[in-house]
Amino acid sequence: MGAHRWFPVAAAVSTLVVSLAGCGAGASGSDGAGSDGAESEGTGGRPSRWSVSVIDPGPGAYEQCLEDPHVEEAFVSADYPASHMGVTLTADATADDAGRIADCLQQALPSAEVSVAGPGSG
Numbered sequence: 001m002g003a004h005r006w007f008p009v010a011a012a013v014s015t016l017v018v019s020l021a022g023c024g025a026g027a028s029g030s031d032g033a034g035s036d037g038a039e040s041e042g043t044g045g046r047p048s049r050w051s052v053s054v055i056d057p058g059p060g061a062y063e064q065c066l067e068d069p070h071v072e073e074a075f076v077s078a079d080y081p082a083s084h085m086g087v088t089l090t091a092d093a094t095a096d097d098a099g100r101i102a103d104c105l106q107q108a109l110p111s112a113e114v115s116v117a118g119p120g121s122g
Helices: 007-025 095-108
Strands: 051-055 071-076 084-089 113-117
Touching: 051 095, 084 095, 095 113
Parallel strands: none
Antiparallel strands: 051 084, 051 113, 071 084
C-alpha cells in the first residue's frame, strides 16, 4: 500500500503544474500587447523593442552599462552565480543603441555570452 498512498498527491501536483502552465500561455493577450503593455502589432508576436541578453554574466562591474539613457529595465536572475541578465531598451532605442550597450556589457563581462534582439526578430 506504500506506493498507492502517494498517488493522490502526485495527481494533484500534476494537475497544478498543468493549470499554472496554462495561465502563462496567454500572457501576451490577444490584442498584441505584451505583459508590459508594449505593442507588438505588425511583428507577429515578436519583440517590439530592442533587448540585450547576457548568459552566464558572472561577477563584474557592469552597472555603468545599465546607466545608459536607453535602458528601460534590467534584471538579473536570482540564482547565484547569476545565469542570465536581460536588458529591455526604451521604445525609441535603435540598433546602434543596442549595440553600444551590448559592447559595454561584453567588455565588463568578458566570459559572458551577449546577444541582441530587435523588433521583428525572434
